[in-house]
Amino acid sequence: MKDNSTNIFLRLGQQYFGWLKNDITNKIHIALSTLFFIVSIYELGFSKLHHTDTVLHLIYKIYLFSYFALYYLKNFKSNFIKNRLFWLIKSAFMVWLIFFLSQSIAPISAFKVGYSFYEYINSFYLIYFLLGIIFLAEISKKINKLYLIKLNFALIIIFSFGIIIFIGALALLMPNATVGGISIIDALFTSTSAVCVTGLSVVDTATYFSPLGKAIVLLLIQIGGLGIMTFTTVFVYFFKTGNSLREQIILKDAFSADNPSDVFRIAFKILIVTIAIEAVGAFLIFMNISNSPIVGFGNKLEFSVFHSISAFCNAGFSTQTNGLNESFLRFNYGIFWIISFLIIVGGIGFPLIISTLNFFKALIKGYISKYLMGTVLHKYPKIININSRIALIMTGILLLLGTLSFFVLEYHNTLQPHTTFYGKLAVSFFNSVTPRTAGFNNVDMTSIGRPMILIMIFLMWVGASPASTGGGIKTTTFAVAFLNIFSVSRGLGRIEIYNRKIRNNSERRTLAVIILSLLTIGFGTFLIVLVQPNLSILAIAFECFSAYGTVGLSLGITGGLDEFSKSVLIGLMFLGRVGTLNFMIGILKNVQVERYQFPKENILIN
Numbered sequence: 001m002k003d004n005s006t007n008i009f010l011r012l013g014q015q016y017f018g019w020l021k022n023d024i025t026n027k028i029h030i031a032l033s034t035l036f037f038i039v040s041i042y043e044l045g046f047s048k049l050h051h052t053d054t055v056l057h058l059i060y061k062i063y064l065f066s067y068f069a070l071y072y073l074k075n076f077k078s079n080f081i082k083n084r085l086f087w088l089i090k091s092a093f094m095v096w097l098i099f100f101l102s103q104s105i106a107p108i109s110a111f112k113v114g115y116s117f118y119e120y121i122n123s124f125y126l127i128y129f130l131l132g133i134i135f136l137a138e139i140s141k142k143i144n145k146l147y148l149i150k151l152n153f154a155l156i157i158i159f160s161f162g163i164i165i166f167i168g169a170l171a172l173l174m175p176n177a178t179v180g181g182i183s184i185i186d187a188l189f190t191s192t193s194a195v196c197v198t199g200l201s202v203v204d205t206a207t208y209f210s211p212l213g214k215a216i217v218l219l220l221i222q223i224g225g226l227g228i229m230t231f232t233t234v235f236v237y238f239f240k241t242g243n244s245l246r247e248q249i250i251l252k253d254a255f256s257a258d259n260p261s262d263v264f265r266i267a268f269k270i271l272i273v274t275i276a277i278e279a280v281g282a283f284l285i286f287m288n289i290s291n292s293p294i295v296g297f298g299n300k301l302e303f304s305v306f307h308s309i310s311a312f313c314n315a316g317f318s319t320q321t322n323g324l325n326e327s328f329l330r331f332n333y334g335i336f337w338i339i340s341f342l343i344i345v346g347g348i349g350f351p352l353i354i355s356t357l358n359f360f361k362a363l364i365k366g367y368i369s370k371y372l373m374g375t376v377l378h379k380y381p382k383i384i385n386i387n388s389r390i391a392l393i394m395t396g397i398l399l400l401l402g403t404l405s406f407f408v409l410e411y412h413n414t415l416q417p418h419t420t421f422y423g424k425l426a427v428s429f430f431n432s433v434t435p436r437t438a439g440f441n442n443v444d445m446t447s448i449g450r451p452m453i454l455i456m457i458f459l460m461w462v463g464a465s466p467a468s469t470g471g472g473i474k475t476t477t478f479a480v481a482f483l484n485i486f487s488v489s490r491g492l493g494r495i496e497i498y499n500r501k502i503r504n505n506s507e508r509r510t511l512a513v514i515i516l517s518l519l520t521i522g523f524g525t526f527l528i529v530l531v532q533p534n535l536s537i538l539a540i541a542f543e544c545f546s547a548y549g550t551v552g553l554s555l556g557i558t559g560g561l562d563e564f565s566k567s568v569l570i571g572l573m574f575l576g577r578v579g580t581l582n583f584m585i586g587i588l589k590n591v592q593v594e595r596y597q598f599p600k601e602n603i604l605i606n
Helices: 002-016 023-045 055-074 076-082 084-105 115-121 124-148 153-172 184-195 211-226 228-239 245-255 260-288 297-312 333-348 350-373 386-409 421-433 450-462 475-489 504-531 537-548 563-578 580-587
Strands: none
Touching: 023 055, 023 124, 055 124, 153 184, 153 211, 153 563, 153 580, 184 211, 184 563, 211 260, 211 297, 260 297, 260 333, 260 350, 297 333, 333 350, 333 386, 333 421, 350 386, 386 421, 386 450, 386 475, 450 537, 475 504, 504 537, 504 563, 504 580, 537 563, 563 580
């Protein structure tokens, strides 16, 4: 009887809200979400913020509640059956939303847990955030349809990064985003640096941007670090009951999924793992700045969250003028270890992170089964494949090389202020980690000796691992090139490692990536030297390697570059993030493979 009553209720609900499935209603949703989003952006970026007890904000809140309530009821049964976790999350969100609306429209004294808490939940910033969520949800449904267009997938990635950079630049041009305004080229440079998780700055992030501007930069860093596909896929998965098989097949390779049905699960895992790691990092940073001159809980929280996200995404942006070389941070070795850990985890690659978490999850499950249920699990998920093993080994080698080099070469230079062995080791390790696409600095970069500068250029060029938040030519690319040298030297006709043969396609891509990266960086360096010959060629080359490797370290010339040089660096940052080879694949037409072969010929190579 109970089941029949539930089914009757669900059928009535589906009939009542069935009109939501019509195309007209979907268009109304898109139109309203776009309208409210534009109006809220105008309020936030161009006008003075008003108190929340206005008619406009009341309309916002009613629309928010109506949208989420109708969506929740429409998908109640399907969400409950398909995924209980999502159903619980959405149910908890609806409970919070009802509480939020009840406090906003008709405050009840019994609900007021405290004035500050009430003000927080009634904040217009939360309203704008939720309006943005709805807008992104509706737009994401349309963006994912782009994957069905018969375009080169690399071209779609290029366009997506370009669009986000353009929108970010427009957002930074809003009057309320900066303290005294910003030029178009500087806004474009900052947006590109944030989306491409580089960290190079032509203006001081700490003093030039308002809290709104810093929030925009942080959002661009997060989107750029994870990729637009991750966000749109998660939004579509969260706000829809499913996607077509064709969409799943197209997105399968982008997320390294074994099966098309795993795409949305992996995308959601990437987002959840990222948020969890960044939250832990922010908490640890917050605990390590308890005695710092940063005043107030909110300011300390802002510092912690900003640097945690910036570190995990390998961005290198800081809310301090001198970065981590500020007087109160210079000897805070705990901060260095925490940020180094976040950089390494962010740069190691999401497939390895998720595989490791799955292994520990299975391990815990195995212990529970063994000691509580008396059964033994013999199957555990595989963590390390050839790609992950190469990435881990190369990461370890580069970290060791960088740490020893900095410790030895800078012992009597930038390491002199650090009197203890522990301090010198912490600073050396940090400066081994940060050139590999992160870009934070805890020493004066202009004081570093030239030998170490050259090693940093090499570290910036190699960069992080594939499928990570970092840039560079990637550790696996350099490893395959290095293995190819040994293979040719030994007279082998193939590359072998761990009883596996590297495919010829990987060898060809490795050569192409290395040559294109050096040509691109060299051409960028030549252009800047051509227009600004007064600058040091070493400083320019360092800047170009930093831009292409999406690192963000500088020898102090970024702020003094003219508009043309800034444009060159913008191009290098963009190509470094999307990949020069991917860029060429996107713009060049694929040649149809013919079923014939020409006669072979040897080329003399000395």
